[in-house]
Amino acid sequence: MSSMKRCMHDRARGIPTLLAGALTLALALTGGPATAAQQGTAIAAQQGSLHELAVAQGKYFGSATDNPELTDAAYTAILGSEFGQITPGNSMKWDTTEPVQGQFNFAKGDVVTDFAAQHGQTVRGHTLVWHSQLPSWVGALPSAQVEAAMTRHITEEATHYRGAVTAWDVVNEPFNEDGTFRTSPFYTAMGSDYIATALRAAHAADPDAKLYLNDYNIEGLGAKSDAMYTLVTELLDEGVPLDGVGMQAHLAVQYGFPYQMQANMQRFADLGLDVAVTELDVRMALPADAAKTTTQSGYYRQVVEACLAVERCVGITVWDYTDKYSWVPSTFPGQGAANLYDENLAPKPALSAVRTALGGADDGGDDGGEGGDPGALKAQYRNSDSSVGDNQIKPGLQLVNTGTTAVGLSDVTLRYWFTAGSGAPDYRTWCDWSPIGCNTVTHRVVAMDTPKAGADHYLEVGFGSGSLAPGASTGEIQMRLNKSDWSVFDESDDYSHGSGTSYADAPRIAVYVDGEQVWGVAP
Known part of the structure; x- marks a missing residue:
């Protein structure tokens, strides 16, 4: 660690005391409680500016x-x-x-x-x-x-x-x-x-x-x-x-x-x-x-x-x-x-x-254990089925850890939203193949309490065990689902459906850790 970076980390550890003083000063100057902007400015002043943090990284x-x-x-x-x-x-x-x-x-x-x-x-x-x-x-x-x-x-x-x-x-x-x-x-x-x-x-x-x-x-x-x-x-x-x-x-x-x-x-x-x-x-x-x-x-x-x-x-x-x-x-x-x-x-x-x-805050994370930074997870998707009107939905999914610490998978789930259409109300789901082993992949279909445009059910995919290293991916998880009577779907307007056949970031497939959403946009 350079001396400049070390200085910034040392200063960050002293934020609570310094911040209290800064906010007290803001209160004294304004005669009232500090606004959100004043509080933010006080925090930034103690952490170093964005530019100072970038300069410490050579940018x-x-x-x-x-x-x-x-x-x-x-x-x-x-x-x-x-x-x-x-x-x-x-x-x-x-x-x-x-x-x-x-x-x-x-x-x-x-x-x-x-x-x-x-x-x-x-x-x-x-x-x-x-x-x-x-x-x-x-x-x-x-x-x-x-x-x-x-x-x-x-x-x-x-x-x-x-x-x-x-x-x-x-x-x-x-x-x-x-x-x-x-x-x-x-x-x-x-x-x-x-x-x-x-x-x-x-x-x-x-x-x-x-x-x-x-x-x-x-x-x-x-x-x-x-x-x-x-x-x-x-x-x-x-x-x-x-x-x-x-x-x-x-x-x-x-x-x-x-x-x-x-x-x-x-x-x-x-x-x-x-x-x-x-x-x-x-x-x-x-x-x-x-x-x-x-x-x-x-x-x-x-x-x-x-x-x-x-x-x-x-x-x-x-x-x-x-x-x-x-x-x-x-x-x-x-x-x-x-x-x-x-x-x-x-x-x-x-x-x-x-x-x-930019390295300007100590987030309290570990040095590589399985807690990790859940905000560093993202979902990627490719369409594994060229037909939007047959009797199966076959999304290809993978989870990527873009952070610097390992993330435990047992508390992680992904949601792929779709519309059921007519037919039987019960579903069968399969993991057809995955390099991490389908025996570690959990899956089920959940009906939404409040249907939204393009979504009245979602496929929830989870993991029984394992962890994802920094920069690593689960690799392809080939999923498949159908209704028990094998009636057809219309995927053309499904919320999470896409036409891309190569893996790409998928903001319409959400990632959750302990039930808290950390990636994606829900319908």
Whole structure:
């Protein structure tokens, strides 16, 4: 353990006494009980900021911000003390900095860089070239004039912020979901060469700034991240200045966690590139509940753990730290609660999960016994039956321990929700095969007291004995169930049913420890 880490752990052990003093001070200053936000700030002050914890791990921890919220004193108090890096959400984009061709205005961006300078923070510039938030004059340019306009814009802005910005998202979101290049005025005029041209212009204007390509849905292995990998490999082979890849990480609890995120980060790092998580948030369908909040905390924790495991993952930025200023509700109607702090600036469970992942709290766990951290369990699923209308349901399940301590299995259960339809009310269940032995797997069907959309029964799978080591999986558990009269099911709208034939994280299959839900979203 480094001396810095040892110091932080020693300080953490003294939290109860110090926290009491901090809360007493808050009470004295306000003349009344400390608010949840004040209590959270006091706790954070004693544990060390997120950025300090990240620095002890060789990373940074930052937040996006924007000009309107910089007038909120309570907000800026946390922004200025908890985070070591900030990214302007909008004030450096093209529609703000060059609304009229040749007329530049950096006033809003300067407010952000000034704030950062006053608080000892670095700034990630965002963004020089993007298909969105472009002033109309850019799209109206003849194709022959686009390259010159783009190069001038990059040169003017990167030169203005030379020394104030340490890294740039030079090109933002160049790909469609299938890995093809996104259409934009720049791609239409120059083809994919616009990316190399933009990177060279940014490097010429500010040779000391780190230059990134940034996109969403490239956090895990897949077509879009493969396209990014191919692009950056070609750019490096051509000698184009490029320092890293930004993975936005706008995640959602109703979707699986990015597939093989750590491995995906590592393959970019193996090219000699830095990797950064640039816009992290984890949204959910509202209203929030305990199950969604648990899944959200797990996703935040897994992102941090993936970054910590990859040496060249340089840091994490959340896309603003509070629900009060989140972009999610206006972009995804009916969704929100995506950030580490709520709309009243009070800490949420996700913040605790991040602190713990960064090594900032002693959770009282053992050193490898079978108690473990139940919050580190997750369920994965694949569809083992191509028909949604036959007389059996055949889910493939596996349990994964993403934590650092072993977990005893005897108190663990998984629930797969389905609809019964017509037919006999009693069921037969089987474990057909599992590497841990079907004799250790328990299973039954339970009727729900209150049916929900896509669910009036669930298959509950448990374990008679055993433990799951850190980083280990049970391997495939091939389950099967039918009604006693072999009548058919309609799985097409079942809550937990999916069409994927390869194992992936399954937030609609819940995991329970001693009856307490630790993973997934119940119907």
